[in-house]
Amino acid sequence: xxxxxxxxxxxxxxxxxxxxxxxxxxxxxxxxxxxxxxxxxxxxxxxxxxxxxxxxxxxxxxxxxxxxxxxxxxxxxxxxxxxxxxxxxxxxxxxxxxxxxxxxxxxxxxxxxxxxxxxxxxxxxxxxxxxxxxxxxxxxxxxxxxxxxxxxxxxxxxxxxxxxxxxxxxxxxxxxxxxxxxxxxxxxxxxxxxxxxxxxxxxxxxxxxxxxxxxxxxxxxxxxxxxxxxxxxxxxxxxxxxxxxxxxxxxxxxxxxxxxxxxxxxxxxxxxxxxxxxxxxxxxxxxxxxxxxxxxxxxxxxxxxxxxxxxxxxxxxxxxxxxxxxxxxxxxxxxxxxxxxxxxx
Amino acid sequence: xxxxxxxxxxxxxxxxxxxxxxxxxxxxxxxxxxxxxxxxxxxxxxxxxxxxxxxxxxxxxxxxxxxxxxxxxxxxxxxxxxxxxxxxxxxxxxxxxxxxxxxxxxxxxxxxxxxxxxxxxxxxxxxxxxxxxxxxxxxxxxxxxxxxxxxxxxxxxxxxxxxxxxxxxxxxxxxxxxxxxxxxxxxxxxxxxxxxxxxxxxxxxxxxxxx
Numbered sequence: 001x002x003x004x005x006x007x008x009x010x011x012x013x014x015x016x017x018x019x020x021x022x023x024x025x026x027x028x029x030x031x032x033x034x035x036x037x038x039x040x041x042x043x044x045x046x047x048x049x050x051x052x053x054x055x056x057x058x059x060x061x062x063x064x065x066x067x068x069x070x071x072x073x074x075x076x077x078x079x080x081x082x083x084x085x086x087x088x089x090x091x092x093x094x095x096x097x098x099x100x101x102x103x104x105x106x107x108x109x110x111x112x113x114x115x116x117x118x119x120x121x122x123x124x125x126x127x128x129x130x131x132x133x134x135x136x137x138x139x140x141x142x143x144x145x146x147x148x149x150x151x152x153x154x155x156x157x158x159x160x161x162x163x164x165x166x167x168x169x170x171x172x173x174x175x176x177x178x179x180x181x182x183x184x185x186x187x188x189x190x191x192x193x194x195x196x197x198x199x200x201x202x203x204x205x206x207x208x209x210x211x212x213x214x215x216x217x218x219x220x221x222x223x224x225x226x227x228x229x230x231x232x233x234x235x236x237x238x239x240x241x242x243x244x245x246x247x248x249x250x251x252x253x254x255x256x257x258x259x260x261x262x263x264x265x266x267x268x269x270x271x272x273x274x275x276x277x278x279x280x281x282x283x284x285x286x287x288x289x290x291x292x293x294x295x296x297x298x299x300x301x302x303x304x305x306x307x308x309x310x311x312x313x314x315x316x317x318x319x320x321x322x323x324x325x326x327x328x329x330x331x332x333x334x335x336x337x338x339x340x341x342x343x344x345x
Numbered sequence: 346x347x348x349x350x351x352x353x354x355x356x357x358x359x360x361x362x363x364x365x366x367x368x369x370x371x372x373x374x375x376x377x378x379x380x381x382x383x384x385x386x387x388x389x390x391x392x393x394x395x396x397x398x399x400x401x402x403x404x405x406x407x408x409x410x411x412x413x414x415x416x417x418x419x420x421x422x423x424x425x426x427x428x429x430x431x432x433x434x435x436x437x438x439x440x441x442x443x444x445x446x447x448x449x450x451x452x453x454x455x456x457x458x459x460x461x462x463x464x465x466x467x468x469x470x471x472x473x474x475x476x477x478x479x480x481x482x483x484x485x486x487x488x489x490x491x492x493x494x495x496x497x498x499x500x501x502x503x504x505x506x507x508x509x510x511x512x513x514x515x516x517x518x519x520x521x522x523x524x525x526x527x528x529x530x531x532x533x534x535x536x537x538x539x540x541x542x543x544x545x546x547x548x549x550x551x552x553x554x555x556x
Contacts, residue, residue: 052399058392
């Protein structure tokens with residue numbers, strides 16, 4: 001809608017007012033009628049403005065009888081069903097479990113997992129919060145001196161309560177993350193790359209040592225500990241994101257900073273509320289995201305659709321709603337085939 | 346109900362189709378019959394619009410403004426909505442004019458959104474919640490529909506003095522313009538200009554929620 005080449009609504013209103021005032025004053029001449037027809041034909045909005053101006057000029061006397069019947073009877077507003085899942089209750093139960101396990105057996109391992117399509121909020125006994133995204137698994141191995149966790153599968157958000165002398169350390173096959181307080185998110189992607197985003201605080205990210213070094217460490221019983229001052233560690237601040245890739249034969253993981261467009265981190269973290277946010281991603285990319293949250297699949301049967309760019313906020317588990325929105329937005333159609341929703345032209 | 350698409354458990358896809366079907370919102374050359382049809386210019390139709398649509402315009406604009414991130418101009422949509430409503434051959438079957446106006450505006454928005462190069466799907470997903478808005482006006486909305494008619498009176502009261510005099514004689518007392526010219530000792534041409542000005546100011550005040 002290029003406003004610049006279109007007449008503004010205000011200008012149209014003025015022209016409409018002039019026509020209505022004239023038609024109200026007298027019968028239009030044939031020339032005027034032709035002029036009016038041309039004006040009406042020029043833009044569909046002209047007729048609307050004219051009709052509206054006519055309605056506005058109608059006298060109260062004209063309207064009086066009709067207004068009596070106008071008093072509409074208010075109906076009860078249909079309740080708008082909130083689709084928000086009742087996560088809070090589940091989370092508090094899990095939290096109590098964590099609390100019980102944590103207090104009595106500080107060194108005991110406790111594994112938390114989430115199902116496909118599930119988001120779990122898990123309060124931890126040190127005041128930190130663990131949030132598991134779909135199909136994820138984290139094991140806690142807190143000790144007196146260190147809050148150690150293992151990210152085994154999927155994605156987790158860590159809201160770390162600040163305890164300066166008890167580092168919060170997240171280990172994965174690719175990297176170790178350490179902080180004394182802040183918030184970060186770590187994801188193990190299906191392509192073998194790990195993504196780490198930091199919302200607040202500082203996070204030291206250290207790529208895993210080479211498989212050989214790791215084996216030596218394991219053989220010698222040495223724990224793979226992170227040295228915050230290690231030159232191999234990358235310090236990541238709030239608003240930054242890094243990728244960790246396997247380094248290839250005999251080498252450790254490679255850590256690299258990613259460009260983060262404004263707002264991208266917040267969008268990416270909408271999953272904590274069970275939602276997916278897109279901002280210009282292709283439909284193919286969006287569909288890949290949805291695939292993480294459901295056993296069902298969306299299939300794009302046309303390249304045209306796959307290349308379209310979309311923006312929006314969706315319930316991560318609401319494949320039908322997404323397919324519907326795509327169908328409406330791109331004039332496409334969809335049908336269900338078994339566990340799949342096929343979008344086609 | 347003939348005037349609004351079914352809001353039962355029919356597949357949602359059908360619902361969208363229903364909204365854009367020509368008989369619901371004449372999208373295919375909706376204005377082609379305009380110069381040849383007298384419906385747009387009949388007093389009957391103007392009265393229907395004034396009685397059934399104007400009181401809901403405020404609510405409609407509020408709804409449109411909440412969707413403005415889509416990039417359309419609410420004024421454009423309102424004007425096009427009136428155009429479709431006035432161009433309809435018959436409005437007798439419309440049982441719920443408010444719902445019909447919203448549905449029509451929805452079809453206009455949908456078309457504008459589809460025409461724009463980047464389609465913000467979020468907005469479309471949002472639009473699909475329209476049915477809830479349409480089906481059940483809240484008590485506040487009904488109240489505001491009544492207040493809206495008072496807003497028109499207030500807007501008239503705020504018109505410049507001469508314009509207001511002419512406008513009140515025309516709109517409130519229902520006098521013809523010639524008679525107003527005689528009483529105000531003005532030329533008919535000048536009265537016409539006052540009516541034009543009054544209408545323009547009323548359009549702005551009423552529509553854009555100023556004051």
